[in-house]
Amino acid sequence: MSVKGMADILPEESWKWEKIRSLFLENARRFGYKLIETPIVEHADLFIRGIGDGTDIVDKQMYLFNDKKGKHLALRPEGTASAVRSFVEHKYNSELLHKWCYFGPMYRYERPQKGRMRQFHQAGIEAFGVDDPALDAEQIILARELLVGSFGIESVKILLNSIGCPACRPGWQVALVDYFRRYDRELCDNCRRRLDINPLRILDCKVQRCSEIAKDAPAGRNYLCGSCSAHHNKLKQYLSDMNIVFEDDPMLVRGLDYYTKTVFEITTDKLGSQSALIAGGRYNDLVKSLGGKDSPATGWAMGIERIFLLSDIKNASEKTVYFIALDEPSKIVLFKLFASAAKRRNCRFDYKGGSLKSQLRRANGAGAQICAIMGENERIADTLLIKDMKNKTQKLIKIDEFGETL
RNA sequence: GUGGGUAUAGCUCAGUUGGCAGAGCAUUGGAUUGUGGCUCCAAGGGUCGCGGGUUCAAAUCCCGCUAUCCACCCCA
Incomplete structure (x- = not known):
């Protein structure tokens, strides 16, 4: 705790x-x-x-x-x-x-x-x-x-x-003490103590009777x-x-x-x-x-x-690229692409793996705008599947072109 | 320092006169080969704040403690 x-x-x-x-x-x-x-x-x-x-x-x-x-x-x-x-x-x-x-x-x-x-x-x-x-x-x-x-x-x-x-506050304070002393018995315990320590604070008291009394207290303005x-x-x-x-x-x-x-x-x-x-x-x-x-x-x-x-300020979120590998050899290739892209872009790599479905689900939960997907098919052809999560469109690109695509 | 409320799943909370620990959300998996959000199905997840007491039996009743929230006071 x-x-x-x-x-x-x-x-x-x-x-x-x-x-x-x-x-x-x-x-x-x-x-x-x-x-x-x-x-x-x-x-x-x-x-x-x-x-x-x-x-x-x-x-x-x-x-x-x-x-x-x-x-x-x-x-x-x-x-x-x-x-x-x-x-x-x-x-x-x-x-x-x-x-x-x-x-x-x-x-x-x-x-x-x-x-x-x-x-x-x-x-x-x-x-x-x-x-x-x-x-x-x-x-x-x-x-x-x-x-x-x-x-x-x-x-x-x-x-x-x-x-x-x-130069002027002491005069006011004396006047306040004089005034409040007359109501000594009606003030709250706290204010009675304030009378000696810090009479100004009585003006700030929230107890009803005290604030009623304070209303007619000598105004600081006049002093x-x-x-x-x-x-x-x-x-x-x-x-x-x-x-x-x-x-x-x-x-x-x-x-x-x-x-x-x-x-x-x-x-x-x-x-x-x-x-x-x-x-x-x-x-x-x-x-x-x-x-x-x-x-x-x-x-x-x-x-x-x-x-x-x-405050109602909003969080401005950066575009996120989400990397999904579908098998172990692809993961090795894709991870290298991720590590270099992460130097310039907001990137996430899906370490938990699993089915494409579950990884896409996580990508969605992470608020990703773009997914970079690599499975056996893509890897053999030296390509990547780039999926736009919002428009639901996707296209294959060459790995060499990945840098420019971002 | 004073007064009141609350404490049950990761979160928000139900839980009847004491009788097997619940829901929604979240998480995970699935709904025909590698396609998310919506929907449906399923699963996992608990020291019922802690310690005593009463009882055949306590999340539930009693006592104590702790934490937390709210209010007073005071302040930003």
Whole structure:
């Protein structure tokens, strides 16, 4: 048995993974995002500092272990912290724009269900060095183009918000705590705890009474500083100008602590409670807090398992030539032809043999378009029988002509 | 971490008040000499999740365990 929450990607479906991966990379590349591969294992501290103490990911979902020297390590639960670590470690110039993308497995210890695995895959993009809301807009446009254009997923919803920056968020947080304290007794257990740890998260609570209370909570908008407010308005303007439909949702907050200003989510209603397909936002302070030179940054991540469940992409099948030998001496001759044809064409050799009927049956099952058949009659005359499976036509050709016939 | 469902052939699932283990699909073979798909016939394929208990007799009833799915929570 495989480990709980960790699934095989079987040969029958691996083509779809390859396709999703390559569509992601192609699209990202067109926007200038270059692939970065970082290790799956990092120092646990990187995620604790990056994602934040008090988040679910850090508190209960990390795969933690010590190596033989006692180093405290973790399987990565997400991609951004690693990318930032690499950006800092290799001293990329934060005066310049750097656009990176990644694709790979992530690990979170939680109960698996539809669209949620313990080993799951994310594709993501990150851009360092620019604080322009137009860049936020670009990333949302790319995200939407992937979902709708490349993966054929309809009816997605874009949710957008700004959660401010260190200059303005504290004021909002204080106001939120003040407000929610008045309803202390009515909030769910969880939210009462959040009051001390992360009051923003109460806005996101799905318990009915909590969300009723949250509806009238102080709106973050009223507390945004000039810079954050202008950033948010410009981003909305860019999206509107592109006719991108979005929902400006003051209740949207995210599960990771590093976000500043823009946060967004692209959701579907087709996957039950696992609604987020792509989520991300701006994290202008993360590079500095992980030891780098102050550098604005923004990015998102996409859940591949969820894309896989929803995407309707088709497998383009290559034409197949199926080789059938009817006796042992023919097999020897035909196998040589097969081995050389397989260098250039999609070929299958029927090793199981048996009657012509059963081999043709297998050829049909394998989806072959053409069969190359050799029995005693053909062999003696130095010929091959070429059968077109679709038109049900067949003709004898000389072995010498076989190469051109293909 | 909490709650619920499920576990029988490779797959999807039936299996009645406890009484010989089933179907469809798939696989393999055949339906007159070496011609596929459709149709027909036949065959192979089982630790009934695991371990206990009750009983003359358990896939079926009881207890425990495990796995898995779904939901909550949280997230992508």
